[in-house]
Amino acid sequence: MNINLTIIGQLLAxxxxxxxxxxxxxxxxxxxxxxxxxxxxxxxxxAERGQNEQRxxxxxxxxxxxxxxxxxxxxxxxxxxxxxDVVEESKTTAREEAERIKEAAQADIEQEMNRxxxxxRKKLATLVxxxxxxxxxxxxxxxxxxxxxxxxxxxx
Amino acid sequence: xxxxxxxxxxxxxxxxxxSNLTFGLHPENGLGFAMTSTEAGEMGFWAIHVDSMxxxxxxxxxxxxxxxxxxxxxSAGVPGGWQNFVEWIIDxxxxxxxxxxxxxxxxxxxxxxxxxxxxxxxxxxxxVPVDLIPHLAxxxxxxxxxxxxxxxxxxxxxxxxGVFILILYYSLKIKGPVGFIKELSGIPFQxxxxxxxxxxxxxxxxxxxxxxxxxPVSLALRLFGxxxxxxxxxxxxxxxxxxxxxxxxxxxVLHVGWAIFHILVIPLQAFIFMVLTVVYIDMxxxxxH
Numbered sequence: 001m002n003i004n005l006t007i008i009g010q011l012l013a014x015x016x017x018x019x020x021x022x023x024x025x026x027x028x029x030x031x032x033x034x035x036x037x038x039x040x041x042x043x044x045x046x047a048e049r050g051q052n053e054q055r056x057x058x059x060x061x062x063x064x065x066x067x068x069x070x071x072x073x074x075x076x077x078x079x080x081x082x083x084x085d086v087v088e089e090s091k092t093t094a095r096e097e098a099e100r101i102k103e104a105a106q107a108d109i110e111q112e113m114n115r116x117x118x119x120x121r122k123k124l125a126t127l128v129x130x131x132x133x134x135x136x137x138x139x140x141x142x143x144x145x146x147x148x149x150x151x152x153x154x155x156x
Numbered sequence: 157x158x159x160x161x162x163x164x165x166x167x168x169x170x171x172x173x174x175s176n177l178t179f180g181l182h183p184e185n186g187l188g189f190a191m192t193s194t195e196a197g198e199m200g201f202w203a204i205h206v207d208s209m210x211x212x213x214x215x216x217x218x219x220x221x222x223x224x225x226x227x228x229x230x231s232a233g234v235p236g237g238w239q240n241f242v243e244w245i246i247d248x249x250x251x252x253x254x255x256x257x258x259x260x261x262x263x264x265x266x267x268x269x270x271x272x273x274x275x276x277x278x279x280x281x282x283x284v285p286v287d288l289i290p291h292l293a294x295x296x297x298x299x300x301x302x303x304x305x306x307x308x309x310x311x312x313x314x315x316x317x318g319v320f321i322l323i324l325y326y327s328l329k330i331k332g333p334v335g336f337i338k339e340l341s342g343i344p345f346q347x348x349x350x351x352x353x354x355x356x357x358x359x360x361x362x363x364x365x366x367x368x369x370x371x372p373v374s375l376a377l378r379l380f381g382x383x384x385x386x387x388x389x390x391x392x393x394x395x396x397x398x399x400x401x402x403x404x405x406x407x408x409v410l411h412v413g414w415a416i417f418h419i420l421v422i423p424l425q426a427f428i429f430m431v432l433t434v435v436y437i438d439m440x441x442x443x444x445h
Binding site: 004009020035039 | 203
Protein backbone atom coordinates (compact mmCIF):
# COMPACT_ATOMS: atom_id res chain seq x y z
CA MET A 1 0.00 0.00 0.00
CA ASN A 2 1.81 3.06 -1.20
CA ILE A 3 0.82 6.55 -0.24
CA ASN A 4 1.35 8.70 -3.29
CA LEU A 5 0.09 11.43 -5.57
CA THR A 6 -3.22 9.62 -5.95
CA ILE A 7 -4.34 11.41 -2.76
CA ILE A 8 -3.95 14.78 -4.42
CA GLY A 9 -5.59 13.51 -7.59
CA GLN A 10 -8.55 12.25 -5.63
CA LEU A 11 -8.78 15.49 -3.70
CA LEU A 12 -8.92 17.44 -6.96
CA ALA A 13 -11.45 15.11 -8.56
CA UNK A 14 -13.55 15.26 -5.40
CA UNK A 15 -13.46 19.06 -5.39
CA UNK A 16 -14.48 19.25 -9.04
CA UNK A 17 -17.37 16.83 -8.55
CA UNK A 18 -18.60 18.66 -5.46
CA UNK A 19 -18.35 21.98 -7.30
CA UNK A 20 -20.23 20.59 -10.29
CA UNK A 21 -22.94 19.09 -8.09
CA UNK A 22 -23.26 22.31 -6.13
CA UNK A 23 -23.41 24.43 -9.27
CA UNK A 24 -25.38 22.35 -11.77
CA UNK A 25 -27.08 19.41 -10.08
CA UNK A 26 -28.41 20.27 -6.66
CA UNK A 27 -30.04 23.68 -7.19
CA UNK A 28 -32.33 22.80 -10.15
CA UNK A 29 -33.44 19.55 -8.53
CA UNK A 30 -33.95 21.13 -5.15
CA UNK A 31 -35.87 24.01 -6.74
CA UNK A 32 -38.03 21.62 -8.74
CA UNK A 33 -38.85 19.64 -5.60
CA UNK A 34 -39.62 22.81 -3.70
CA UNK A 35 -41.82 24.12 -6.52
CA UNK A 36 -43.67 20.84 -6.74
CA UNK A 37 -44.15 20.75 -2.99
CA UNK A 38 -45.64 24.23 -3.17
CA UNK A 39 -47.78 23.29 -6.14
CA UNK A 40 -49.16 20.27 -4.32
CA UNK A 41 -49.80 22.32 -1.21
CA UNK A 42 -51.56 24.95 -3.31
CA UNK A 43 -53.56 22.27 -5.06
CA UNK A 44 -54.64 20.76 -1.77
CA UNK A 45 -55.59 24.17 -0.44
CA UNK A 46 -57.53 24.89 -3.63
CA ALA A 47 -59.32 21.56 -3.35
CA GLU A 48 -60.20 22.36 0.24
CA ARG A 49 -61.45 25.77 -0.81
CA GLY A 50 -63.41 24.25 -3.67
CA GLN A 51 -65.06 21.78 -1.35
CA ASN A 52 -65.96 24.57 1.02
CA GLU A 53 -67.38 26.63 -1.80
CA GLN A 54 -69.34 23.69 -3.08
CA ARG A 55 -70.85 23.16 0.33
CA UNK A 56 -71.77 26.82 0.53
CA UNK A 57 -73.22 26.75 -2.98
CA UNK A 58 -75.26 23.71 -2.11
CA UNK A 59 -76.61 25.44 0.93
CA UNK A 60 -77.39 28.52 -1.10
CA UNK A 61 -79.10 26.42 -3.74
CA UNK A 62 -81.17 24.74 -1.07
CA UNK A 63 -82.19 28.12 0.33
CA UNK A 64 -83.02 29.37 -3.13
CA UNK A 65 -85.08 26.30 -3.84
CA UNK A 66 -86.97 26.71 -0.62
CA UNK A 67 -87.60 30.38 -1.38
CA UNK A 68 -88.70 29.53 -4.90
CA UNK A 69 -91.12 26.96 -3.58
CA UNK A 70 -92.59 29.47 -1.17
CA UNK A 71 -92.84 32.02 -3.94
CA UNK A 72 -94.43 29.52 -6.30
CA UNK A 73 -96.96 28.65 -3.63
CA UNK A 74 -97.70 32.28 -3.12
CA UNK A 75 -98.12 32.85 -6.82
CA UNK A 76 -100.30 29.81 -7.12
CA UNK A 77 -102.59 30.84 -4.32
CA UNK A 78 -102.73 34.39 -5.64
CA UNK A 79 -103.62 33.06 -9.07
CA UNK A 80 -106.27 30.83 -7.58
CA UNK A 81 -107.70 33.70 -5.66
CA UNK A 82 -107.69 35.86 -8.74
CA UNK A 83 -109.34 33.10 -10.75
CA UNK A 84 -112.01 32.74 -8.09
CA ASP A 85 -112.51 36.47 -8.11
CA VAL A 86 -112.80 36.52 -11.89
CA VAL A 87 -115.27 33.66 -11.83
CA GLU A 88 -117.21 35.34 -9.08
CA GLU A 89 -117.17 38.63 -10.90
CA SER A 90 -118.27 37.15 -14.17
CA LYS A 91 -121.00 35.27 -12.38
CA THR A 92 -122.26 38.48 -10.90
CA THR A 93 -122.03 40.28 -14.21
CA ALA A 94 -123.82 37.45 -15.94
CA ARG A 95 -126.50 37.41 -13.34
CA GLU A 96 -126.97 41.15 -13.62
CA GLU A 97 -127.01 40.92 -17.40
CA ALA A 98 -129.53 38.15 -17.27
CA GLU A 99 -131.61 40.22 -14.90
CA ARG A 100 -131.49 43.18 -17.21
CA ILE A 101 -132.36 41.10 -20.26
CA LYS A 102 -135.20 39.53 -18.36
CA GLU A 103 -136.43 42.90 -17.31
CA ALA A 104 -136.18 44.26 -20.84
CA ALA A 105 -137.97 41.21 -22.14
CA GLN A 106 -140.66 41.58 -19.54
CA ALA A 107 -141.06 45.23 -20.43
CA ASP A 108 -141.29 44.29 -24.09
CA ILE A 109 -143.82 41.62 -23.29
CA GLU A 110 -145.82 44.04 -21.22
CA GLN A 111 -145.73 46.59 -23.95
CA GLU A 112 -146.69 44.04 -26.54
CA MET A 113 -149.43 42.77 -24.30
CA ASN A 114 -150.71 46.28 -23.79
CA ARG A 115 -150.66 46.94 -27.45
CA UNK A 116 -152.39 43.66 -28.20
CA UNK A 117 -154.93 44.38 -25.54
CA UNK A 118 -155.45 47.86 -26.97
CA UNK A 119 -155.86 46.44 -30.40
CA UNK A 120 -158.06 43.70 -29.15
CA ARG A 121 -160.07 46.22 -27.27
CA LYS A 122 -160.36 48.37 -30.32
CA LYS A 123 -161.25 45.42 -32.51
CA LEU A 124 -163.68 44.12 -29.94
CA ALA A 125 -165.25 47.53 -29.64
CA THR A 126 -165.49 47.71 -33.39
CA LEU A 127 -166.77 44.12 -33.45
CA VAL A 128 -169.23 44.81 -30.66
CA UNK A 129 -170.26 47.99 -32.34
CA UNK A 130 -170.64 46.30 -35.68
CA UNK A 131 -172.46 43.37 -34.04
CA UNK A 132 -174.54 45.69 -32.08
CA UNK A 133 -175.05 47.78 -35.19
CA UNK A 134 -176.17 44.74 -37.04
CA UNK A 135 -178.39 43.71 -34.17
CA UNK A 136 -179.53 47.12 -33.44
CA UNK A 137 -179.36 48.46 -36.95
CA UNK A 138 -182.88 48.87 -37.00
CA UNK A 139 -183.39 50.36 -33.67
CA UNK A 140 -180.21 52.13 -32.55
CA UNK A 141 -178.51 55.05 -34.07
CA UNK A 142 -174.76 54.67 -34.13
CA UNK A 143 -174.03 58.19 -33.51
CA UNK A 144 -176.55 58.38 -30.63
CA UNK A 145 -175.06 55.44 -28.78
CA UNK A 146 -171.44 55.64 -29.87
CA UNK A 147 -170.26 57.50 -26.76
CA UNK A 148 -171.79 54.84 -24.56
CA UNK A 149 -170.10 52.03 -26.43
CA UNK A 150 -166.75 53.76 -26.44
CA UNK A 151 -166.95 54.07 -22.69
CA UNK A 152 -167.63 50.38 -22.49
CA UNK A 153 -164.71 49.48 -24.65
CA UNK A 154 -162.48 51.62 -22.49
CA UNK A 155 -163.12 49.38 -19.52
CA UNK A 156 -161.94 46.28 -21.21
CA UNK B 157 2.99 -10.87 -12.33
CA UNK B 158 4.46 -14.35 -12.09
CA UNK B 159 7.19 -15.61 -14.35
CA UNK B 160 6.04 -15.78 -17.95
CA UNK B 161 4.09 -18.87 -18.96
CA UNK B 162 3.72 -20.48 -15.55
CA UNK B 163 0.53 -20.16 -13.53
CA UNK B 164 0.91 -17.74 -10.62
CA UNK B 165 1.04 -19.09 -7.08
CA UNK B 166 -1.75 -18.20 -4.70
CA UNK B 167 0.36 -15.55 -2.99
CA UNK B 168 1.25 -13.99 -6.29
CA UNK B 169 -2.34 -14.09 -7.38
CA UNK B 170 -3.54 -12.29 -4.25
CA UNK B 171 -0.69 -9.80 -4.34
CA UNK B 172 -1.53 -9.10 -7.94
CA UNK B 173 -5.11 -8.35 -7.00
CA UNK B 174 -4.04 -5.98 -4.27
CA SER B 175 -1.65 -3.94 -6.42
CA ASN B 176 -2.57 -0.80 -8.25
CA LEU B 177 -1.55 0.14 -11.74
CA THR B 178 1.08 2.72 -10.79
CA PHE B 179 2.50 5.34 -13.08
CA GLY B 180 5.44 7.40 -11.97
CA LEU B 181 9.10 8.18 -12.12
CA HIS B 182 11.17 5.14 -11.17
CA PRO B 183 14.69 5.98 -10.02
CA GLU B 184 16.21 3.47 -12.44
CA ASN B 185 13.64 2.80 -15.16
CA GLY B 186 12.46 6.40 -15.57
CA LEU B 187 8.93 7.54 -16.25
CA GLY B 188 6.47 4.70 -16.85
CA PHE B 189 4.16 2.08 -15.41
CA ALA B 190 5.46 -0.03 -12.52
CA MET B 191 5.65 -3.66 -13.63
CA THR B 192 5.97 -5.08 -10.10
CA SER B 193 4.76 -3.93 -6.73
CA THR B 194 8.32 -3.38 -5.53
CA GLU B 195 8.89 -1.08 -8.46
CA ALA B 196 5.69 0.76 -7.51
CA GLY B 197 7.00 1.11 -3.97
CA GLU B 198 10.30 2.48 -5.20
CA MET B 199 8.53 5.23 -7.08
CA GLY B 200 7.68 6.84 -3.74
CA PHE B 201 5.17 9.65 -3.37
CA TRP B 202 5.48 11.03 -6.88
CA ALA B 203 3.54 8.28 -8.52
CA ILE B 204 -0.12 7.91 -9.29
CA HIS B 205 -2.49 4.95 -9.24
CA VAL B 206 -3.87 5.19 -12.75
CA ASP B 207 -6.51 2.52 -12.21
CA SER B 208 -7.90 4.17 -9.07
CA MET B 209 -7.94 7.54 -10.77
CA UNK B 210 -9.58 6.33 -13.97
CA UNK B 211 -12.26 4.25 -12.27
CA UNK B 212 -13.08 6.87 -9.69
CA UNK B 213 -13.14 9.75 -12.15
CA UNK B 214 -15.09 7.65 -14.61
CA UNK B 215 -17.68 6.77 -11.99
CA UNK B 216 -17.72 10.37 -10.79
CA UNK B 217 -18.42 11.57 -14.31
CA UNK B 218 -21.13 8.94 -14.62
CA UNK B 219 -22.64 10.33 -11.43
CA UNK B 220 -22.51 14.01 -12.31
CA UNK B 221 -23.66 13.58 -15.90
CA UNK B 222 -26.55 11.26 -15.11
CA UNK B 223 -27.68 13.54 -12.31
CA UNK B 224 -27.14 16.58 -14.48
CA UNK B 225 -29.45 14.99 -17.04
CA UNK B 226 -32.17 14.75 -14.41
CA UNK B 227 -31.42 18.27 -13.18
CA UNK B 228 -31.80 19.69 -16.67
CA UNK B 229 -35.19 18.11 -17.09
CA UNK B 230 -36.25 18.90 -13.54
CA SER B 231 -39.65 20.50 -13.41
CA ALA B 232 -42.48 20.71 -10.98
CA GLY B 233 -44.53 18.44 -13.23
CA VAL B 234 -44.87 14.68 -13.09
CA PRO B 235 -41.36 13.17 -12.96
CA GLY B 236 -40.27 10.29 -15.19
CA GLY B 237 -38.41 7.16 -14.10
CA TRP B 238 -34.83 8.36 -13.78
CA GLN B 239 -36.00 11.78 -12.67
CA ASN B 240 -38.05 10.16 -9.96
CA PHE B 241 -35.12 8.07 -8.76
CA VAL B 242 -32.83 11.10 -8.60
CA GLU B 243 -35.45 13.08 -6.74
CA TRP B 244 -35.83 10.25 -4.30
CA ILE B 245 -32.08 10.35 -3.57
CA ILE B 246 -32.13 14.15 -3.33
CA ASP B 247 -34.99 13.94 -0.87
CA UNK B 248 -33.18 11.30 1.15
CA UNK B 249 -29.97 13.37 1.32
CA UNK B 250 -31.87 16.55 2.06
CA UNK B 251 -33.70 14.90 4.94
CA UNK B 252 -30.46 13.60 6.43
CA UNK B 253 -28.68 16.91 6.05
CA UNK B 254 -31.58 18.77 7.64
CA UNK B 255 -31.50 16.25 10.46
CA UNK B 256 -27.85 16.73 11.38
CA UNK B 257 -26.87 20.12 10.00
CA UNK B 258 -28.52 23.04 11.77
CA UNK B 259 -26.99 25.95 9.89
CA UNK B 260 -27.41 27.62 6.55
CA UNK B 261 -24.94 26.49 3.93
CA UNK B 262 -25.54 25.93 0.24
CA UNK B 263 -22.61 23.54 -0.07
CA UNK B 264 -23.30 20.89 2.54
CA UNK B 265 -26.22 19.19 0.82
CA UNK B 266 -24.51 18.94 -2.60
CA UNK B 267 -21.37 17.77 -0.81
CA UNK B 268 -23.35 15.07 0.96
CA UNK B 269 -24.99 14.04 -2.31
CA UNK B 270 -21.64 13.80 -4.08
CA UNK B 271 -20.09 11.77 -1.28
CA UNK B 272 -23.02 9.42 -0.97
CA UNK B 273 -23.52 8.62 -4.63
CA UNK B 274 -19.88 8.67 -5.60
CA UNK B 275 -18.66 6.52 -2.71
CA UNK B 276 -21.61 4.22 -3.34
CA UNK B 277 -20.58 3.77 -6.97
CA UNK B 278 -16.93 3.28 -6.00
CA UNK B 279 -17.95 0.63 -3.48
CA UNK B 280 -20.33 -0.95 -5.96
CA UNK B 281 -17.39 -1.97 -8.13
CA UNK B 282 -16.69 -4.54 -5.44
CA UNK B 283 -19.61 -6.61 -6.72
CA VAL B 284 -18.01 -7.03 -10.13
CA PRO B 285 -16.39 -10.48 -10.10
CA VAL B 286 -12.84 -9.95 -8.81
CA ASP B 287 -10.99 -11.71 -11.60
CA LEU B 288 -13.00 -10.49 -14.56
CA ILE B 289 -11.70 -7.03 -15.35
CA PRO B 290 -8.15 -7.51 -14.01
CA HIS B 291 -7.81 -10.57 -16.22
CA LEU B 292 -9.19 -8.78 -19.27
CA ALA B 293 -6.77 -5.95 -18.58
CA UNK B 294 -3.95 -8.45 -18.23
CA UNK B 295 -4.87 -9.94 -21.57
CA UNK B 296 -4.77 -6.44 -23.00
CA UNK B 297 -1.24 -5.99 -21.67
CA UNK B 298 -2.01 -3.93 -18.57
CA UNK B 299 -0.05 -5.45 -15.68
CA UNK B 300 -2.35 -4.37 -12.82
CA UNK B 301 -5.95 -3.30 -12.61
CA UNK B 302 -7.69 -2.68 -9.33
CA UNK B 303 -11.24 -1.68 -10.09
CA UNK B 304 -12.55 -0.83 -6.61
CA UNK B 305 -11.09 2.63 -5.92
CA UNK B 306 -12.20 2.63 -2.27
CA UNK B 307 -9.89 -0.32 -1.60
CA UNK B 308 -7.04 2.06 -2.37
CA UNK B 309 -6.18 3.95 0.79
CA UNK B 310 -5.06 6.94 -1.28
CA UNK B 311 -8.58 7.37 -2.57
CA UNK B 312 -10.22 7.34 0.84
CA UNK B 313 -7.52 9.61 2.28
CA UNK B 314 -8.08 11.97 -0.64
CA UNK B 315 -11.78 12.14 0.14
CA UNK B 316 -11.21 12.53 3.88
CA UNK B 317 -8.62 15.21 3.20
CA GLY B 318 -11.22 17.18 1.29
CA VAL B 319 -13.59 16.89 4.23
CA PHE B 320 -10.79 17.86 6.64
CA ILE B 321 -10.01 21.00 4.64
CA LEU B 322 -13.69 21.94 4.80
CA ILE B 323 -13.76 21.35 8.56
CA LEU B 324 -10.75 23.63 9.04
CA TYR B 325 -12.14 26.21 6.62
CA TYR B 326 -15.50 26.48 8.31
CA SER B 327 -14.01 26.37 11.82
CA LEU B 328 -11.77 29.31 10.95
CA LYS B 329 -14.49 31.13 9.05
CA ILE B 330 -17.14 30.87 11.76
CA LYS B 331 -15.03 31.19 14.90
CA GLY B 332 -12.00 33.03 13.62
CA PRO B 333 -8.42 31.82 14.28
CA VAL B 334 -8.53 32.96 17.91
CA GLY B 335 -11.91 31.39 18.55
CA PHE B 336 -10.82 28.16 16.94
CA ILE B 337 -7.68 27.93 19.10
CA LYS B 338 -9.72 28.85 22.16
CA GLU B 339 -12.12 26.05 21.37
CA LEU B 340 -9.29 23.59 20.95
CA SER B 341 -7.67 24.57 24.25
CA GLY B 342 -10.79 25.24 26.34
CA ILE B 343 -11.89 21.65 26.81
CA PRO B 344 -11.98 19.02 28.23
CA PHE B 345 -9.87 20.13 31.27
CA GLN B 346 -10.82 23.28 33.05
CA UNK B 347 -9.52 24.92 36.21
CA UNK B 348 -10.01 28.02 38.32
CA UNK B 349 -6.39 28.16 39.48
CA UNK B 350 -4.67 30.84 37.45
CA UNK B 351 -1.24 29.23 37.44
CA UNK B 352 -2.49 25.93 36.12
CA UNK B 353 -4.47 27.45 33.29
CA UNK B 354 -1.70 27.64 30.65
CA UNK B 355 -0.68 24.07 31.39
CA UNK B 356 -4.26 22.91 30.94
CA UNK B 357 -4.53 24.87 27.74
CA UNK B 358 -1.53 23.09 26.30
CA UNK B 359 -2.82 19.69 27.34
CA UNK B 360 -6.26 20.48 25.97
CA UNK B 361 -4.81 21.78 22.74
CA UNK B 362 -2.81 18.60 22.16
CA UNK B 363 -5.79 16.39 22.98
CA UNK B 364 -8.24 18.34 20.84
CA UNK B 365 -5.83 18.54 17.94
CA UNK B 366 -5.52 14.77 18.02
CA UNK B 367 -9.30 14.62 18.21
CA UNK B 368 -9.54 16.89 15.19
CA UNK B 369 -7.07 14.90 13.14
CA UNK B 370 -8.76 11.66 14.15
CA UNK B 371 -11.86 12.79 12.25
CA PRO B 372 -10.48 12.53 8.71
CA VAL B 373 -8.24 9.61 9.62
CA SER B 374 -11.16 7.61 10.93
CA LEU B 375 -13.25 8.58 7.91
CA ALA B 376 -10.58 7.41 5.51
CA LEU B 377 -9.60 4.26 7.33
CA ARG B 378 -13.14 3.11 8.08
CA LEU B 379 -14.12 3.19 4.44
CA PHE B 380 -10.83 1.75 3.28
CA GLY B 381 -10.79 -0.98 5.92
CA UNK B 382 -14.31 -2.16 5.20
CA UNK B 383 -13.87 -2.30 1.48
CA UNK B 384 -10.34 -3.66 1.57
CA UNK B 385 -11.37 -6.51 3.85
CA UNK B 386 -14.40 -7.25 1.72
CA UNK B 387 -12.31 -7.26 -1.42
CA UNK B 388 -9.81 -9.53 0.27
CA UNK B 389 -12.52 -12.04 1.08
CA UNK B 390 -13.80 -11.91 -2.49
CA UNK B 391 -10.26 -12.63 -3.68
CA UNK B 392 -9.88 -15.56 -1.27
CA UNK B 393 -13.23 -16.95 -2.38
CA UNK B 394 -12.05 -16.48 -5.95
CA UNK B 395 -9.00 -18.59 -5.15
CA UNK B 396 -11.27 -21.41 -3.99
CA UNK B 397 -12.65 -21.74 -7.50
CA UNK B 398 -9.33 -23.02 -8.70
CA UNK B 399 -9.05 -25.59 -5.90
CA UNK B 400 -11.19 -28.44 -7.20
CA UNK B 401 -14.88 -29.04 -7.68
CA UNK B 402 -15.93 -29.39 -4.04
CA UNK B 403 -14.09 -26.32 -2.81
CA UNK B 404 -15.28 -24.51 -5.91
CA UNK B 405 -18.91 -25.24 -5.06
CA UNK B 406 -18.37 -24.13 -1.46
CA UNK B 407 -16.71 -21.04 -2.86
CA UNK B 408 -19.71 -20.38 -5.05
CA VAL B 409 -22.07 -20.52 -2.10
CA LEU B 410 -19.78 -18.32 -0.03
CA HIS B 411 -19.43 -15.90 -2.92
CA VAL B 412 -23.18 -15.46 -3.22
CA GLY B 413 -23.57 -15.12 0.55
CA TRP B 414 -20.78 -12.56 0.84
CA ALA B 415 -22.07 -10.60 -2.14
CA ILE B 416 -25.54 -10.43 -0.59
CA PHE B 417 -24.02 -9.27 2.67
CA HIS B 418 -22.02 -6.79 0.69
CA ILE B 419 -25.13 -5.25 -0.82
CA LEU B 420 -25.73 -4.03 2.71
CA VAL B 421 -22.16 -2.88 3.33
CA ILE B 422 -21.83 -0.84 0.13
CA PRO B 423 -24.57 1.73 0.78
CA LEU B 424 -23.94 1.61 4.52
CA GLN B 425 -20.33 2.71 4.20
CA ALA B 426 -21.28 5.42 1.71
CA PHE B 427 -24.00 6.58 4.10
CA ILE B 428 -21.68 6.60 7.13
CA PHE B 429 -19.08 8.62 5.26
CA MET B 430 -21.75 11.12 4.22
CA VAL B 431 -23.40 11.45 7.63
CA LEU B 432 -20.11 11.85 9.47
CA THR B 433 -18.99 14.51 7.00
CA VAL B 434 -22.19 16.45 7.60
CA VAL B 435 -21.86 16.05 11.36
CA TYR B 436 -18.21 17.17 11.34
CA ILE B 437 -19.05 20.28 9.34
CA ASP B 438 -21.95 20.97 11.66
CA MET B 439 -19.52 20.72 14.59
CA UNK B 440 -17.17 23.13 12.83
CA UNK B 441 -20.09 25.54 12.64
CA UNK B 442 -21.33 25.30 16.21
CA UNK B 443 -19.76 27.33 18.98
CA UNK B 444 -20.50 24.81 21.69
CA HIS B 445 -19.44 21.21 21.78
